[in-house]
Amino acid sequence: MAYSQRLSRKAIAWLIGAVLVLPLTTFAEVPSPVIPKAKGDKCVRPTEIMRKDHMKFLLHHREETVREGIRTKKDSLKECIACHNAPDKNGKVARIGSPEHFCSTCHNYAAVKIDCFECHADKPANTQYRHSLAEGDSPHHPGMKSEDKVLSGKTLEILTAKGDKE
Amino acid sequence: MSHQETDISRRQFLGKAAAAGLMIAPGVMLYKVAQARAPEMPASSSNRWGMLIDTSKCATGCSDCVTACQTENGWGGENSNEVHSAPTQQAHWIRKVKLTDKQTGHVQSLPLMCQHCENPPCVDVCPTGASMKRADGIVLVDKHICIGCRYCMMACPYKARSFIHEELHNQIPYAPRGKGTVESCTMCVQRVDNNGTPACVEACNSEGHKAMYFGDLNDPSSDISKRLKEYGATEIRADLELNTGVRYQGI
Numbered sequence: 001m002a003y004s005q006r007l008s009r010k011a012i013a014w015l016i017g018a019v020l021v022l023p024l025t026t027f028a029e030v031p032s033p034v035i036p037k038a039k040g041d042k043c044v045r046p047t048e049i050m051r052k053d054h055m056k057f058l059l060h061h062r063e064e065t066v067r068e069g070i071r072t073k074k075d076s077l078k079e080c081i082a083c084h085n086a087p088d089k090n091g092k093v094a095r096i097g098s099p100e101h102f103c104s105t106c107h108n109y110a111a112v113k114i115d116c117f118e119c120h121a122d123k124p125a126n127t128q129y130r131h132s133l134a135e136g137d138s139p140h141h142p143g144m145k146s147e148d149k150v151l152s153g154k155t156l157e158i159l160t161a162k163g164d165k166e
Numbered sequence: 167m168s169h170q171e172t173d174i175s176r177r178q179f180l181g182k183a184a185a186a187g188l189m190i191a192p193g194v195m196l197y198k199v200a201q202a203r204a205p206e207m208p209a210s211s212s213n214r215w216g217m218l219i220d221t222s223k224c225a226t227g228c229s230d231c232v233t234a235c236q237t238e239n240g241w242g243g244e245n246s247n248e249v250h251s252a253p254t255q256q257a258h259w260i261r262k263v264k265l266t267d268k269q270t271g272h273v274q275s276l277p278l279m280c281q282h283c284e285n286p287p288c289v290d291v292c293p294t295g296a297s298m299k300r301a302d303g304i305v306l307v308d309k310h311i312c313i314g315c316r317y318c319m320m321a322c323p324y325k326a327r328s329f330i331h332e333e334l335h336n337q338i339p340y341a342p343r344g345k346g347t348v349e350s351c352t353m354c355v356q357r358v359d360n361n362g363t364p365a366c367v368e369a370c371n372s373e374g375h376k377a378m379y380f381g382d383l384n385d386p387s388s389d390i391s392k393r394l395k396e397y398g399a400t401e402i403r404a405d406l407e408l409n410t411g412v413r414y415q416g417i
Contacts, residue, residue: 066308069209069300069359078339119309119344121337 033105039086044074082124096122202361214303215353216383216411218390218399219276223377226275234369235260240338247334257328259351260366280305280326280351282411288318303411304355309347318348323403326350
């Protein structure tokens with residue numbers, strides 16, 4: 001009897017201790033997303049508006065583009081990606097899902113799943129598609145040499161700066 | 167009374183004259199100049215984009231148009247992501263078809279793709295409105311609202327559409343494609359909207375075959391309209407009365 005009483009008292013004391021410590025460990029602050037710097041100087045709209053309503057602008061623009069053939073650059077997803085997920089100086093580009101990708105960094109944090117990039121390109125120019133450029137000195141693009149079939153930073157900069165026009 | 171009658175006939179005459187072109191001086195007519203569409207302007211029904219294929223110039227075994235389409239739009243080829251799909255399941259926007267006359271043994275070759283019908287059966291059957299025809303006659307799939315039911319594939323008499331069965335990666339920025347949606351020839355809408363020519367036509371001409379023509383069927387002064395007027399052309403399955411935008415010569 002005495003033993004079991006002692007045990008239950010011990011257990012209660014332990015539980016109270018655990019409850020007191022719990023907030024300190026479990027509810028520690030989740031780090032805020034690190035937002036990669038965009039290539040351009042200024043976004044098409046103020047940041048506060050874009051953070052809240054970017055999906056509305058994209059939805060509106062997609063209807064206009066697919067159904068009516070309006071191809072303005074302002075709310076084009078392709079342009080967002082070209083500016084916000086441009087390759088770095090080494091030609092390295094973040095892919096969707098990684099915390100370095102402009103879209104993923106917030107969407108991972110907020111746990112909001114997006115399916116845009118199941119079809120749309122998550123990076124500006126498809127370097128695989130432009131493999132001919134990576135193969136030595138292309139007659140069409142003189143001076144664009146590369147190592148190990150990976151486009152150089154300069155080449156990618158030229159490609160992304162000019163957009164993806166054929 | 168008679169004065170009024172004269173007026174009406176005069177008005178009708180002027181109307182006809184205006185339709186043909188504005189006479190600014192005797193013998194000098196000012197026609198509407200075909201202008202390039204600005205990016206903010208929607209596609210207009212004053213255009214109807216079409217293609218003309220001269221089968222007599224289309225060589226058996228040549229697949230330059232197919233390769234150009236693959237490179238432009240990122241389907242098929244060596245870098246295809248569709249590794250688990252059987253060849254008959256994989257995307258096929260444009261294919262070369264060989265026609266053999268059993269009696270004479272005469273062989274013809276032609277590229278077959280979406281015929282961009284004026285009355286497209288794929289649009290009729292689509293339950294969501296994803297399968298659609300643009301104002302300028304280009305038939306497209308709005309993949310945002312395509313549920314992948316594949317009714318349109320069954321309705322198409324030309325077997326022009328494909329369904330994507332597996333996840334795709336490394337899509338081209340201007341040619342989004344993905345799992346669970348139907349796709350087909352877009353007449354290179356991204357090029358047409360920039361006042362360009364479809365990749366297949368460009369490749370056929372740059373290789374010197376000159377078997378494919380692209381242009382505005384509504385514009386009587388366009389190269390394609392002049393050729394159609396002079397030589398005529400055939401619709402494949404004309405009996406279905408779909409009024410296709412792609413026409414063939416020599417079949």
